[in-house]
Amino acid sequence: MIGELVEGLTEALNRDAVEQVGQGEPDWLRQRRAEAWDVYERTPMPTTRLEQWRYTDLKKMLALDGMTLGQAEAAPDDMEQWPVPLREAMALDRENACGHIVFIDGHVVHTDLDEALSSKGALLISLHQATEEHPELLEEYLATKAVPPEDGKFAALNAALWTDGVLLYVPRGIHLERPVRVTRWFSESGVATFSRVLIVAESASRVSYVDEMLSDDLDEQSLISVAVEVIASDAAQVQYVAVQRLGSGAFYQSVQRTLAQRDAKLDTLNVALGASVSRVDLNARLLGPGADSDMLGLYFGDGDQHFDFNTSQDHVAESATSDLLYKGALDGSSRSVFRGIIRVHKGAQKTDAYQTNRNLLLSPHARADSLPNLEIEADDVKCSHGASVGELDSEAKFYLMSRGLNRTQAERLVVLGFLGEVLSRLPMSGVGDKVRHVIERKLRGLV
Amino acid sequence: MPQNEVITDLDLDKHKYNFVTAGKPVFQAQKGLSEEVVRQISAHKDEPEWMLEFRLKALKIYNAKPMPTWGGDLSGLEDVLDEIYFYVRPQDRMGRSWDEVPDEIKDTFEKLGIPEAERKVLAGVGAQYESEMVYHSLREEWESKGVIFDSIEDGLKNHPDLFREYFSTVIPPYDNKFAALNSAVWSGGSFVYIPKGVKLETPLQAYFRINQERMGQFERTLIICEEGANAHYIEGCTAPVYSSESFHSGVIEIIVKDNARFRYTTIQNWSNNMYNLVTQRAMVGAGGHMEWLDGNLGSKLTMKYPSCYLMGEGAHGEILSIAYAGNDQHQDTGGKVVHVAPRTTSSIVSKSISKGTGRSTYRGLCKVYEGAHHARSNVECDALLVNDTSRTDTYPYIEIEENDANVGHEASVSKIGEEQLFYLTSRGISGDEATAMIVRGFIEPIAKELPLEYAVELNRLIELEMEGSVG
Numbered sequence: 029m030i031g032e033l034v035e036g037l038t039e040a041l042n043r044d045a046v047e048q049v050g051q052g053e054p055d056w057l058r059q060r061r062a063e064a065w066d067v068y069e070r071t072p073m074p075t076t077r078l079e080q081w082r083y084t085d086l087k088k089m090l091a092l093d094g095m096t097l098g099q100a101e102a103a104p105d106d107m108e109q110w111p112v113p114l115r116e117a118m119a120l121d122r123e124n125a126c127g128h129i130v131f132i133d134g135h136v137v138h139t140d141l142d143e144a145l146s147s148k149g150a151l152l153i154s155l156h157q158a159t160e161e162h163p164e165l166l167e168e169y170l171a172t173k174a175v176p177p178e179d180g181k182f183a184a185l186n187a188a189l190w191t192d193g194v195l196l197y198v199p200r201g202i203h204l205e206r207p208v209r210v211t212r213w214f215s216e217s218g219v220a221t222f223s224r225v226l227i228v229a230e231s232a233s234r235v236s237y238v239d240e241m242l243s244d245d246l247d248e249q250s251l252i253s254v255a256v257e258v259i260a261s262d263a264a265q266v267q268y269v270a271v272q273r274l275g276s277g278a279f280y281q282s283v284q285r286t287l288a289q290r291d292a293k294l295d296t297l298n299v300a301l302g303a304s305v306s307r308v309d310l311n312a313r314l315l316g317p318g319a320d321s322d323m324l325g326l327y328f329g330d331g332d333q334h335f336d337f338n339t340s341q342d343h344v345a346e347s348a349t350s351d352l353l354y355k356g357a358l359d360g361s362s363r364s365v366f367r368g369i370i371r372v373h374k375g376a377q378k379t380d381a382y383q384t385n386r387n388l389l390l391s392p393h394a395r396a397d398s399l400p401n402l403e404i405e406a407d408d409v410k411c412s413h414g415a416s417v418g419e420l421d422s423e424a425k426f427y428l429m430s431r432g433l434n435r436t437q438a439e440r441l442v443v444l445g446f447l448g449e450v451l452s453r454l455p456m457s458g459v460g461d462k463v464r465h466v467i468e469r470k471l472r473g474l475v
Numbered sequence: 476m477p478q479n480e481v482i483t484d485l486d487l488d489k490h491k492y493n494f495v496t497a498g499k500p501v502f503q504a505q506k507g508l509s510e511e512v513v514r515q516i517s518a519h520k521d522e523p524e525w526m527l528e529f530r531l532k533a534l535k536i537y538n539a540k541p542m543p544t545w546g547g548d549l550s551g552l553e554d555v556l557d558e559i560y561f562y563v564r565p566q567d568r569m570g571r572s573w574d575e576v577p578d579e580i581k582d583t584f585e586k587l588g589i590p591e592a593e594r595k596v597l598a599g600v601g602a603q604y605e606s607e608m609v610y611h612s613l614r615e616e617w618e619s620k621g622v623i624f625d626s627i628e629d630g631l632k633n634h635p636d637l638f639r640e641y642f643s644t645v646i647p648p649y650d651n652k653f654a655a656l657n658s659a660v661w662s663g664g665s666f667v668y669i670p671k672g673v674k675l676e677t678p679l680q681a682y683f684r685i686n687q688e689r690m691g692q693f694e695r696t697l698i699i700c701e702e703g704a705n706a707h708y709i710e711g712c713t714a715p716v717y718s719s720e721s722f723h724s725g726v727i728e729i730i731v732k733d734n735a736r737f738r739y740t741t742i743q744n745w746s747n748n749m750y751n752l753v754t755q756r757a758m759v760g761a762g763g764h765m766e767w768l769d770g771n772l773g774s775k776l777t778m779k780y781p782s783c784y785l786m787g788e789g790a791h792g793e794i795l796s797i798a799y800a801g802n803d804q805h806q807d808t809g810g811k812v813v814h815v816a817p818r819t820t821s822s823i824v825s826k827s828i829s830k831g832t833g834r835s836t837y838r839g840l841c842k843v844y845e846g847a848h849h850a851r852s853n854v855e856c857d858a859l860l861v862n863d864t865s866r867t868d869t870y871p872y873i874e875i876e877e878n879d880a881n882v883g884h885e886a887s888v889s890k891i892g893e894e895q896l897f898y899l900t901s902r903g904i905s906g907d908e909a910t911a912m913i914v915r916g917f918i919e920p921i922a923k924e925l926p927l928e929y930a931v932e933l934n935r936l937i938e939l940e941m942e943g944s945v946g
Contacts (some may be wrong), residue, residue, distance in 0.1 A: 079545070377863070389878030392845065402869035404888050407860035412887040417843075417875040 035073035036181065041097045041220065046188045049097070053159060056167060064177035064187035071181045080309075083365040083397050084336045089305050090279055097135050098219040100193070107138075113242055114213040119396050120462070121209040121240070131212040134191045134221040145204060149169075151197035152208055155224060158195040165197060169228055174257035174285040180309075183283045186222045186255040193224035193255075198233040198264075207236040207267075207459060212276065214241070218248035225256045226336040229264035229292075236267040238459055239432055241302075246277030249304070256284035260292035262316065268296045269459055271466060274303040276331070283309045288348070290316030297454060299463055300327040301470050307336045314341070314348035324450050325354030326463070328470055329362030329394075330445075339368040341383065343376040350385040356451050357443050358394035369401040370413065376406050383413040389444055390420060390439075422447075440471045507557050510534060513659050516562045520628055520662075523635065533648035533658030540652040546838070547807045555722050557622055561660040561693070562684040610904055617675070623668035624679055624875040627695050630666025637668065641699055645728035645756050645784075653752045657726040661695035664725070668734075669704040678707040678740075678926065692722075698729040700737045702760075707738040710924060721748050723774075727755035730801060733787055734762040742770035742929055744936075761787025761816070768924055771798045772936060773805045780838060782811035785819035785847075792821040797921045797933075800833030800865075801940060809839035809871075814850040814880070825856040826918050829865035830940065836868040841875075848879035856886040859917050861910070861941075911941040 046065045050058040074081040107115065110132070118130060127141035129152060136154035146152075149164065158166055171177060177184035196208055212303045214221065229235055241252065252274060262265045272280055280303040288294040300306045312321040341350040356364050366385040387396035400413040420442055428438035447467060454460040513534050517527040617624070623634065631638045648658035658731055667679060700706060723745065731737045737757070745751050751774040757765040767781035783792025794810030812821035827835035837856045858867040869886045891913050899909035914937050915922070921932050 153497065184741070292867040387875070387878070389875065392848075392878050394878055395845075395874075395876045397875070398871075398873040398884070400869075400884065400886075401873060402858075402886060402888060404858070404867045407863045407865055407890040409860075409888060409890070412885070413869065414883070414885045415871070415873055417873060417879070418881040418883075419878050 036068065036092055036185070038093050038095070041092060041185070041189070045097055049189055049191060051401040054163060056163075057159060060171065064171065064184050067177040068181065068184035068188055071184055073181055080338050080367065082304070082367075084334065086309060089334065090251065090474060092220070092251070095218055095220045095251060097189070098216050098221050104117070109449065110245075111213055111215065113244075114211060117211050117240055117242055117325055121211055121238070124206055125209040126204050126206040127208045127385050129154070129194055129208075129210045131192070131223070133209070133214055133219075134223050136192050136194075141208075144459045145202070148202050149197075149199040149204055149333070151195055153192070153195050155195055155226070159440060162195070162197070165195065165228065166226070169257065169259060170224070170226055171255070171257075174259060174287055175255045175283050179285075182253060182281055183255060186224065186253050186283070189220075190214070190222040190224045190255070194224065194239075196225075196227045196235065196237060198229045198235045200230040200261075201232045202230075203234040207238050207269075210237070210239040212239070212241045214243035214246075214250065214252060214278070217246040217250060217277065220251040220253070222253045223255075225254065225258075227240065227256075227258045227268065229258075229260045229266045229457050231261045232263045232438040233261075234265040236269070236459065238269040238271065238462065240271040240273065241274045241280070242273050243278055243302075245275035249277055249279055251279045251281060252303075254280075254282045256282060258284070258286040258294060258296075260286070260288050260294045262289045263291040264289075265293040266295070267459070268294075269299070269463070270297070271299045271301075271463060272303060272306060273301050273466060273470075276302075276304050278305075280306045280308075285311045285313065287315055288314050288319035288320065288321055290345075291318035292316065293320050295322040295324070297324040297326070297450075297459075297463070298337070298464070300325075300337075301466060303333070304335045305336075307338070309338045311340045311342065312350055314343050314345055314350060316345050317347040319345060319348040321350040322453065323352040323354075324453060325352075325356075326447055326450050326467070327354075327356035327364060328447070328467060329356070329358045329364060330360040331362060332360065333362040334365075335363070336365040337367070339366075339383075341368075341370045341381055343370070343372045343379045343381055346376050347378040348376070349380040350382070351380075353450055353453065354384070355386045355388075355397070355447055357388040357446060358396060359390040361391070361393035361395075363395035363397070365397045365399075366415070367399040367401070368413070369403060370411055372404045372406050372409050372411065374405045377408040379406060379409040379411065381409070381411045385415045386446075387417040388420060388443065389417060390443070392415065443471060444468065498709060506560055508534075508561050508656075508660065512561050516660055516662065522631065526631065527637070528642065529648075530659050530661075533655050536648045537652060537655035537659055537911070540649075540655060543652060545777075546724040546778045546836075547805045549750070549776070552722070555750065559722055560797070562662050575599075590742065620673045621668075621670040622673060622675065623666060625666045627661070627664040627666045627697065630697065634666070634668070637699070638666065638697070641728070641730055641881070642697055643728070645730060645758050646726050646754050647795060651754060653724045654726055654754045656694045657695060657724050657754070661693045661726065661778045663667075663692070664694035664696040665698070667696070667698040667706075667708065669698075669700045669706045669737075671694040671701040672703045673701075674705040675707070678709045685913050692725070694723075696725070696727045697813055698727075698737070698739075700729070700731045700735040702732045703734045703856045704732070705736045707740065709929075710739075710741045712783045721746070722750045723753070724751075725753045727753070729755075729757035731763040731765045731790075733760040735760070736764040738766040738768065739781075740926065740929070741748065742772065742925075743772035745777075746773060747775055747801075751779065753777075753778040753779040755779065756782040756784065757792070758784045758786055759790040759792055762789045763787060764791045764793075766793040767795070767810065768921070769794065769796045769808065769810070770921075770925075770929070770933070771796075771808050772933075774804065774806075776807065777807045778807045780811050780840075782813065782840075783819065783821060784813045784815060785850075786815050788816045788818050790819045792819075794821075794823045794825075794900045795921045795924055796823070796837075797918055798825070798827040798835045799936070799940065800827070800835040801830035801834060805834045805836070807836040807838060809837045809856075811840040812842070812852055813840070814843040814847040814852065814877075815848055818849045819847060820850070821852045823852075823854040823856075824920065826853075826859075826921055827857075827867060828859045828861065828865045828914060828917070829867050831862035832864050832866075833870070834866040836870065837886070838870045841884070842872075843875045843877045843880045845876040847877050850877060850880040850882070852882045854884040856884075857917070858886070858888045859914065860888065862888045907941055908938075911938045914941060
């Protein structure tokens, strides 16, 4: 049809680019990219008229038109030439990890996994490597079960244009005692970068995954899009952690879905400290009886940062549990949006589902919007939700100051205590320390 | 009896309220809505030019606004709107005294118990029969205090300046599609004015009835509560059961001036084919105090969110909401509190019960604007599910632009506890009775705020509705 408007079609984002990025890939994958692009073209750009986008106006916040696809050449092999913040973060991470992947501008530049684990069949490889070595896993799981293109405009765009990503595969019964670390560095201004994470944990396996994103401040807006798929088979235990510390100018967009089968324990933590705009769509699906998801979130904003979390807890199976706790502190004229929904589907009796969102406003210009929703279609359930927005506990602050702390120190401690409730619920040691460390760093720069 | 088996026909209150009086409307506009119909209504009411213009402008807004896609299922509504009469006037003039009221209307009131109510010194009784006030009395004592309790039409006629100063200032036609519709075709409702410092001990009451098949009712109420005044307005609805769909869309505007206190109590028990879409809002001045007590028991679909706009420092808003959704009913209700001024406080307490295939939804807003420092708000919603076919939703919106504010929201969903039931039945109480007791306990915090006769009625309703709910 002539003149039909396709929203989000730009000089850089188009069908040619999809073919370009898929060059050298097997036919089935190129076909999938093309199909994803079809979905992208026919899906309208979300507007604030949609409930899920009510408070994040893409028209004002995202300028796709000016962006190019990242052109970064492969990073130098010599690690000494890598950016200092990246090497610092890597050094911290490497100590307590069983495997490590490093990205620079959307491309994997380093992978390693303990020999003991890879010999048992565990995989921690880039998606490019997986395309060649384990296409059967990608055919079955990549953008099919968890985040298919039909999930929305951004899911489709990502499925069409991803340049690289992570495949973490844990065979039946294998336990990864120490976490898997991913460190990403972004340097390019004015680009759109698409990557994916695919975690497949077979029955009774155990794994913890920590993904940290870093960048300098960017002169021009860049879109950093990450699609995350976590699939936990019966009785698997999986922990997914994302620590977003991007610089200003970054528009971070992440669609995440977790699928928990019978007796699986599938926990997530989203830490958002950086980026100008941060939008996370997280859907936890409890598909088998006894499945359990702890969903944690932490955010801390200043300047004119904008955080938007859109979470959902889908109780499809009976006798499953989910518990969500998102806490944030907002300074300057930053703002946060939390929109969460618990859906108890017909027949999902004996569901226990909880949802809590708490916000601390540290400045008169900060703003927090909270929309905790419930949709319950079974009667034998225990569900509750709570939300609050308030100021710093002045009594606690006063108490600390009376013990000799100055105002700044006292405020920092109170904020840390407020956010600490989330960290105390992290079961894996090592991960909590890491997150506490980056929050303290942000606080020091702030208060 | 299986747990999800539900008594389909409870004949609730049929003997008392379910009757149709053979009334012959004096004037009836044509079916459906058009500019011509709006002009007819205005001409028929002998309105000033500005009101006609207001109605016509509102009609344009109504036509331009899309049907809401949120809330309840309104897909059947378009057909209903084509079929209804937007204006019915039952008699030519207001009945000034009881003797002048036609016998068949008196008969209707008899069944509703209005004369009885009057004997109980229920003060001024403005009763709405079809679309207009037909019977109206006001105690002399109040007249001497300067209180106005009129039909909305008489308010416009007799107090044109006062009326025009406040009319549509709280809910303008562009507020939402149904407020626009009401603004175009409003008919009937009350006009209330409480002068400065006047305190009314006994509540003002209006009874509403719909009594003509396919007749929409677009009541419009405007209440002005002057500085330091104190009053309570009660409105209750009962509607006879009809086979075809029906529609009610009211607009209630209340102005609560500085340091005034006002409470608006409403219980609706429309028949289960009614679409009930109401906008009700109060603007509250400094130190003022507004309470909505909102009960939704009937109708096919109700969408109603009483709101308090806290405009002056220290204003307080309170919303108590109770909803019951039985088979095929959807109660989409809740409340909104908007904090504009400093040191304003508010509270919303909502309790809902869903039974059979009923669905109850809490939808609410708590907004604190920048500058409304030291605002405090608390929202509590509890939902009770009786059967596995019942459904409940909670959609609160919390929007906070001020750091010096404290806002909390808590909601819980539960079913009737087996342990509670077991305990009661082990004491020799029947299952139905035990269920009714538990439900009564659940709603007690709100029921105790109701005027006695409503509380009695509500308790009776729950007993009837809980029959056969456990097996």
